[in-house]
Amino acid sequence: MKVKLVYFAWVRERIDKPEEEIELPDAVVTAGDLLRHLKTLGDGYEAALQYPEVIRVAVNQEHVDHDEPIAGAREIGIFPPMTGG
Amino acid sequence: MKVKLVYFAWVRERIDKPEEEIELPDAVVTAGDLLRHLKTLGDGYEAALQYPEVIRVAVNQEHVDHDEPIAGAREIGIFPPMTGG
């Protein structure tokens, strides 16, 4: 599955790019699987996703929990807890 | 004791004057005594103070309970429950 990933705040800074398209292995089923997979892709990913439990994931611009499947995602956002307002 | 009484809203309308100075008998000690005394002064007072328990009293522009003494009052306000805001 090919998917567009978009990164924000310090996740974006550590991975050092705002977005990318990547091909996901079949074993990546849930949002949590995706974070674990990305973490293996290099030092920047490792630094960004060191504590995956704090990372938020949005599929097609809607929040999802880490145990939710990402099948059918066109765009997946990956970012730290929100601090707006 | 001579005191200035000021009336508001339907208390004012029923007594049919906005204020007056009256001489109080010595037996009038508390705010409640004052209401009971005023009620005897005529039909308008009777109509205004028919249900004295709902009437609010302010001594020198500060709310008082009906059992509080009014000694030393220069001005006593008598009015229905407030409905501002």
Place this chain on the structure above:
Amino acid sequence: MAASPTIRVQNEDFHLQTEIDRLVAGRTDIGAVVTFSGLCRDDGGSLNALELEHYPGMAEAEMRRIAELAIARFSLQGLTAIHRFGKIAPGENIVLVIAASRHRQAAFDGANFVMDFLKTAAPFWKKEHLADGSTGGWVSAKDADDKARDKWR
């Protein structure tokens, strides 16, 4: 030093933006501003105007007392309370409360507290003037307003 409230009782309308600007201008220690505007409402189209009567002197004094309680209780950085009197048509402003604080909940609570006490303790009374030319009588005080006030006990 506790902030000093701005209190006004007036016939003329107020301008919310002007009052906020006055409260926050040149300051960088305010993180949250909550305003409450109370307007003359007319659901059924039967109201011509509300007439607001007040107890001059005592109205300002009560509003100031309530405002100072709120400043102390919620550590507010600033507070403004303005109440109009006279005839007010549907859609027009009646009352404005502005609370400024470092953090958002204090500003919400401060404005809410002031409104609850203002409703039940500030000497104002509303009389209805109906569209058909008659007088709808004096608005009755609501138990719900006493209950709203009691939530701050």
Place this chain on the structure above:
Amino acid sequence: MAASPTIRVQNEDFHLQTEIDRLVAGRTDIGAVVTFSGLCRDDGGSLNALELEHYPGMAEAEMRRIAELAIARFSLQGLTAIHRFGKIAPGENIVLVIAASRHRQAAFDGANFVMDFLKTAAPFWKKEHLADGSTGGWVSAKDADDKARDKWR
């Protein structure tokens, strides 16, 4: 029919009075308007600016979702939520929420609810730029904000 919220995410400042006027103009069914303004605060004088980053598209969508929840839950007559992005100096506006309703508590609760969820669910992030030219880093999310949100459960 439920009111439709006004949602905007923008770089430029907003004007509170204009937004209120837009919400209440020509209406006589609104009795209460509560506004919340969140400002960039700098207690110590060490902050040059906050930089607000957001997730375009999702930020608006989340704000709209939160606004529609608030309208339904508190029977609001109108709701406006505006959030800025980009560099914001101390004393400047960051966010505005306006809730309009028949009665006052619904307007207070509506604006408070929207702010609590906006803080914890709308995709915005704050980075500090310090007066000495350095970067203070990203602002951390606060447990207190999660707790504030959970009071609506």
